[in-house]
Amino acid sequence: MYKPISDSFFEVPVLELAQNLVGQYIVHNLENGPLVARIVETEAYHGPEDQAAHSFSNRPTKRTEVMFGRAGLVYTYQMHTHTLMNVVAGAVGTPHAVLIRAGEPIEGLEQMGNNRGNHMKMKDWTNGPGKLTKALGVNMDYYGRHWTEEPLFIAEGPGAIEVVTGPRVGIGNSGEAVDYPWRFFEKDNPFVSKYRP
Protein backbone atom coordinates (compact mmCIF):
# COMPACT_ATOMS: atom_id res chain seq x y z
CA MET A 1 0.00 0.00 0.00
CA TYR A 2 0.94 3.64 -0.18
CA LYS A 3 2.83 5.12 2.70
CA PRO A 4 3.85 8.69 3.49
CA ILE A 5 7.17 9.97 2.21
CA SER A 6 9.82 10.84 4.81
CA ASP A 7 9.81 14.15 6.63
CA SER A 8 13.18 15.12 5.21
CA PHE A 9 11.74 15.19 1.68
CA PHE A 10 10.27 18.61 2.51
CA GLU A 11 13.39 20.08 4.09
CA VAL A 12 14.92 21.53 0.93
CA PRO A 13 14.73 25.00 -0.66
CA VAL A 14 11.32 25.82 -2.10
CA LEU A 15 12.35 25.76 -5.77
CA GLU A 16 13.93 22.36 -5.29
CA LEU A 17 10.87 21.06 -3.48
CA ALA A 18 8.57 22.32 -6.24
CA GLN A 19 10.62 20.41 -8.79
CA ASN A 20 10.92 17.28 -6.64
CA LEU A 21 7.18 17.12 -6.10
CA VAL A 22 6.55 16.60 -9.80
CA GLY A 23 6.18 12.85 -10.26
CA GLN A 24 5.20 12.05 -6.66
CA TYR A 25 1.82 10.76 -5.57
CA ILE A 26 -0.87 12.50 -3.57
CA VAL A 27 -2.85 9.89 -1.65
CA HIS A 28 -6.21 10.49 0.02
CA ASN A 29 -7.33 7.41 1.94
CA LEU A 30 -11.08 7.11 2.18
CA GLU A 31 -13.41 4.36 3.35
CA ASN A 32 -14.00 3.12 -0.19
CA GLY A 33 -10.28 2.97 -0.94
CA PRO A 34 -7.51 5.40 -1.79
CA LEU A 35 -7.71 8.23 -4.28
CA VAL A 36 -4.29 8.65 -5.87
CA ALA A 37 -3.00 11.24 -8.32
CA ARG A 38 0.52 11.71 -9.68
CA ILE A 39 1.61 15.35 -9.47
CA VAL A 40 2.49 16.77 -12.90
CA GLU A 41 2.56 20.52 -12.23
CA THR A 42 3.58 22.80 -9.34
CA GLU A 43 4.46 26.44 -8.69
CA ALA A 44 6.85 27.87 -6.10
CA TYR A 45 5.91 30.94 -4.02
CA HIS A 46 8.78 32.70 -2.38
CA GLY A 47 7.49 35.17 0.16
CA PRO A 48 8.41 37.77 1.24
CA GLU A 49 10.63 38.51 -1.80
CA ASP A 50 7.91 37.41 -4.22
CA GLN A 51 5.18 39.92 -4.91
CA ALA A 52 2.86 37.18 -6.16
CA ALA A 53 2.98 35.24 -2.89
CA HIS A 54 0.25 35.50 -0.29
CA SER A 55 3.02 35.97 2.24
CA PHE A 56 4.56 38.95 0.42
CA SER A 57 3.86 41.23 3.36
CA ASN A 58 5.87 38.86 5.58
CA ARG A 59 3.20 39.22 8.24
CA PRO A 60 1.29 36.14 9.40
CA THR A 61 -2.47 36.48 9.05
CA LYS A 62 -5.22 34.04 9.74
CA ARG A 63 -5.05 32.85 6.13
CA THR A 64 -1.28 32.65 5.74
CA GLU A 65 -0.05 31.79 9.24
CA VAL A 66 0.56 28.15 8.35
CA MET A 67 3.08 29.24 5.70
CA PHE A 68 5.32 30.38 8.55
CA GLY A 69 5.27 26.91 10.09
CA ARG A 70 7.50 23.95 9.40
CA ALA A 71 8.06 22.44 5.96
CA GLY A 72 5.51 19.90 4.80
CA LEU A 73 2.43 21.45 6.36
CA VAL A 74 -0.78 21.61 4.32
CA TYR A 75 -1.85 25.11 3.25
CA THR A 76 -5.34 25.17 1.74
CA TYR A 77 -7.29 28.26 0.84
CA GLN A 78 -10.44 29.22 -1.01
CA MET A 79 -10.51 30.86 -4.41
CA HIS A 80 -14.05 31.83 -5.40
CA THR A 81 -15.83 28.47 -5.27
CA HIS A 82 -12.68 26.36 -5.23
CA THR A 83 -10.12 25.06 -2.77
CA LEU A 84 -6.43 25.15 -3.71
CA MET A 85 -3.73 23.20 -1.92
CA ASN A 86 -0.10 23.98 -1.17
CA VAL A 87 2.89 22.39 0.53
CA VAL A 88 4.67 24.65 3.00
CA ALA A 89 8.44 24.92 2.45
CA GLY A 90 11.37 26.56 4.16
CA ALA A 91 12.38 26.81 7.80
CA VAL A 92 9.98 27.92 10.53
CA GLY A 93 9.43 31.65 10.08
CA THR A 94 10.13 31.50 6.34
CA PRO A 95 6.84 31.77 4.42
CA HIS A 96 7.52 29.71 1.32
CA ALA A 97 5.05 27.32 -0.31
CA VAL A 98 4.47 25.15 -3.36
CA LEU A 99 1.09 25.21 -5.08
CA ILE A 100 -0.03 21.86 -6.48
CA ARG A 101 -1.53 22.81 -9.85
CA ALA A 102 -2.33 19.56 -11.63
CA GLY A 103 -2.18 15.78 -11.39
CA GLU A 104 -2.78 12.59 -13.28
CA PRO A 105 -5.42 10.18 -11.86
CA ILE A 106 -3.84 6.86 -10.86
CA GLU A 107 -6.24 5.04 -8.56
CA GLY A 108 -9.82 5.50 -7.39
CA LEU A 109 -10.84 6.59 -10.87
CA GLU A 110 -14.51 5.88 -10.34
CA GLN A 111 -14.67 8.03 -7.23
CA MET A 112 -12.72 10.87 -8.84
CA GLY A 113 -15.04 10.82 -11.83
CA ASN A 114 -18.02 11.06 -9.52
CA ASN A 115 -16.42 13.94 -7.63
CA ARG A 116 -16.06 15.85 -10.88
CA GLY A 117 -19.30 14.87 -12.59
CA ASN A 118 -18.98 12.09 -15.13
CA HIS A 119 -19.72 14.06 -18.28
CA MET A 120 -16.18 15.15 -19.14
CA LYS A 121 -12.99 13.59 -20.44
CA MET A 122 -10.65 12.18 -17.85
CA LYS A 123 -7.96 14.73 -18.57
CA ASP A 124 -10.34 17.47 -17.48
CA TRP A 125 -10.74 15.94 -14.04
CA THR A 126 -7.44 17.14 -12.61
CA ASN A 127 -5.76 19.58 -15.05
CA GLY A 128 -6.05 22.63 -12.79
CA PRO A 129 -5.58 23.38 -9.09
CA GLY A 130 -9.27 23.73 -8.22
CA LYS A 131 -10.18 20.67 -10.25
CA LEU A 132 -7.52 18.51 -8.63
CA THR A 133 -8.64 19.29 -5.08
CA LYS A 134 -12.24 18.57 -5.98
CA ALA A 135 -11.37 15.26 -7.68
CA LEU A 136 -9.37 14.19 -4.62
CA GLY A 137 -12.02 15.35 -2.17
CA VAL A 138 -9.70 17.82 -0.41
CA ASN A 139 -11.19 20.80 1.45
CA MET A 140 -10.33 23.37 4.11
CA ASP A 141 -10.50 20.72 6.84
CA TYR A 142 -6.93 19.83 5.97
CA TYR A 143 -5.56 23.31 6.66
CA GLY A 144 -2.56 23.07 9.00
CA ARG A 145 -2.18 19.30 8.88
CA HIS A 146 1.03 17.70 7.66
CA TRP A 147 1.65 16.05 4.28
CA THR A 148 3.03 12.93 5.99
CA GLU A 149 -0.12 12.17 8.01
CA GLU A 150 -3.11 9.98 7.20
CA PRO A 151 -5.45 10.22 5.51
CA LEU A 152 -3.96 12.80 3.11
CA PHE A 153 -0.27 12.51 2.34
CA ILE A 154 2.47 12.58 -0.28
CA ALA A 155 3.85 9.17 -1.26
CA GLU A 156 6.87 8.38 -3.35
CA GLY A 157 5.90 8.09 -7.01
CA PRO A 158 7.71 7.07 -10.15
CA GLY A 159 9.13 10.56 -10.72
CA ALA A 160 8.87 12.51 -13.95
CA ILE A 161 10.37 11.87 -17.38
CA GLU A 162 11.43 15.45 -17.89
CA VAL A 163 10.53 18.49 -15.80
CA VAL A 164 10.48 21.84 -17.58
CA THR A 165 9.89 25.34 -16.17
CA GLY A 166 7.94 28.40 -17.21
CA PRO A 167 6.28 31.54 -15.84
CA ARG A 168 3.54 31.12 -13.27
CA VAL A 169 -0.14 31.26 -14.05
CA GLY A 170 -2.84 33.67 -12.96
CA ILE A 171 -0.80 36.00 -10.80
CA GLY A 172 -1.70 39.16 -12.71
CA ASN A 173 0.12 42.33 -11.85
CA SER A 174 2.86 41.21 -9.51
CA GLY A 175 5.69 43.44 -10.67
CA GLU A 176 8.83 41.66 -11.77
CA ALA A 177 7.60 38.44 -10.21
CA VAL A 178 5.27 37.70 -13.14
CA ASP A 179 8.20 36.55 -15.24
CA TYR A 180 9.98 34.34 -12.72
CA PRO A 181 10.13 30.80 -14.14
CA TRP A 182 8.81 29.17 -10.99
CA ARG A 183 6.27 26.86 -12.57
CA PHE A 184 7.42 23.25 -12.90
CA PHE A 185 5.66 20.65 -15.00
CA GLU A 186 6.27 17.38 -16.76
CA LYS A 187 7.04 17.86 -20.43
CA ASP A 188 4.23 16.88 -22.83
CA ASN A 189 1.98 15.53 -20.08
CA PRO A 190 -1.67 16.02 -21.12
CA PHE A 191 -2.80 16.65 -17.53
CA VAL A 192 -0.79 19.86 -17.18
CA SER A 193 -3.12 22.86 -16.93
CA LYS A 194 -3.42 24.71 -20.18
CA TYR A 195 -3.19 28.38 -19.40
CA ARG A 196 -0.29 30.22 -21.10
CA PRO A 197 0.54 27.52 -23.69
Next chain:
DNA sequence: AGCAAGATCGCC
Protein backbone atom coordinates in the same frame (compact mmCIF):
# COMPACT_ATOMS: atom_id res chain seq x y z
C1' DA B 1 -19.43 46.56 9.65
C1' DG B 2 -19.00 46.72 4.82
C1' DC B 3 -16.89 45.88 0.60
C1' DA B 4 -13.44 44.83 -2.87
C1' DA B 5 -10.51 41.44 -4.84
C1' DG B 6 -8.38 36.95 -5.55
C1' DA B 7 -2.44 31.59 -7.11
C1' DT B 8 -10.16 29.65 -10.73
C1' DC B 9 -13.74 27.13 -13.37
C1' DG B 10 -17.42 26.28 -16.52
C1' DC B 11 -20.77 27.82 -19.26
C1' DC B 12 -22.79 31.75 -22.35
Next chain:
DNA sequence: GCGATCTTGCTG
Protein backbone atom coordinates in the same frame (compact mmCIF):
# COMPACT_ATOMS: atom_id res chain seq x y z
C1' DG C 1 -15.55 36.33 -22.34
C1' DC C 2 -18.11 36.80 -18.05
C1' DG C 3 -20.37 35.60 -13.87
C1' DA C 4 -20.45 32.65 -9.85
C1' DT C 5 -20.09 33.00 -4.83
C1' DC C 6 -16.42 32.23 -0.50
C1' DT C 7 -12.97 33.95 2.60
C1' DT C 8 -9.85 37.36 3.93
C1' DG C 9 -8.16 41.82 4.98
C1' DC C 10 -8.39 46.64 4.62
C1' DT C 11 -11.26 50.79 4.92
C1' DG C 12 -10.09 51.56 -1.95
